[in-house]
Amino acid sequence: MIIDAHSHVHDPVEGHLALLDEAGVDRAVLFATRPHPERATDLESVRHEMSALDRALTGQDTGGDGYRTAWRELEDALAAHPGRFIGFGSVRLDLPEEQIAVAVDRDVVGRGLRGIGELTPPPGQAARLDPVLRAAHDHGGLPVVVHGFAPTTAEDLHTLSTLAARYPTVPLIVSQLGGLNWMTAIELARDTPNMYLELSTAPVVFAVRLAIRELPERTLFGSDAPYGDPVLARTTVERATVPGELRDLVLGGTLGRLLGIV
Numbered sequence: 001m002i003i004d005a006h007s008h009v010h011d012p013v014e015g016h017l018a019l020l021d022e023a024g025v026d027r028a029v030l031f032a033t034r035p036h037p038e039r040a041t042d043l044e045s046v047r048h049e050m051s052a053l054d055r056a057l058t059g060q061d062t063g064g065d066g067y068r069t070a071w072r073e074l075e076d077a078l079a080a081h082p083g084r085f086i087g088f089g090s091v092r093l094d095l096p097e098e099q100i101a102v103a104v105d106r107d108v109v110g111r112g113l114r115g116i117g118e119l120t121p122p123p124g125q126a127a128r129l130d131p132v133l134r135a136a137h138d139h140g141g142l143p144v145v146v147h148g149f150a151p152t153t154a155e156d157l158h159t160l161s162t163l164a165a166r167y168p169t170v171p172l173i174v175s176q177l178g179g180l181n182w183m184t185a186i187e188l189a190r191d192t193p194n195m196y197l198e199l200s201t202a203p204v205v206f207a208v209r210l211a212i213r214e215l216p217e218r219t220l221f222g223s224d225a226p227y228g229d230p231v232l233a234r235t236t237v238e239r240a241t242v243p244g245e246l247r248d249l250v251l252g253g254t255l256g257r258l259l260g261i262v
Contacts, residue, residue, distance in 0.1 A: 002251050005145075006176075007029060007222070008031050008227075009073045011038065023233075024234070027261075029114075029115075030077060032073065032090055035056070036049055058123070059125070089107050091107065091116060093121055100131040100132055116143070123151035123153050127163070137167045160174060161191070161192045168194050172192075173196040177199050179201075200224035200233055205239060212240055212246070221237045
């Protein structure tokens, strides 16, 4: 089974399904999203959508109508295509610790979602994930996905490694291979047994090849669609591997085991 470990709700969802079909991807982890760059038709509209992304990544937009709309879009996509999408649910990191535990219980576990994410702590504030990881641990080790590209910093990656070691039952997945800090991400994940690296939007193919070599059972194929493309992401993994067990693990076997679906 080929599983895209990182994608966001598309508008319309049929466009996303077409991309998965073209890439030969069986299932995709699906995150809610407020920005929709796939709607953009010119530079001005791209700037509009990316400004929404910037607000989310820097902690300026944590609730309100956009948050509720994103949840509704996620629920609609999961209900329409339950055999294709694997739902993950986000949690507001600005809530008090006890409310975060309630949110995980109600909005993730209570909705039958398979994990938590994609979480986007503001730069320098990755420690905000501590109560989320505690709640994930309390629910039997739910996978937690955290944004890895900018504005996530190298310091944040070190914090995430420390937190992962504190909750060893929780698979902590750093997305986008840690962005420009990919060497730091590989080193930290190598030394933290429950830390995984998702490979989308890697800056160079060499980074993907090295990550897989260092972490053969803890690297995950992902596209970050609509920002990335499933065909290109899968091709990158296939260029970095040879046919066989290792490639199969990266393309879905490892994630399938984590989620209990293979």
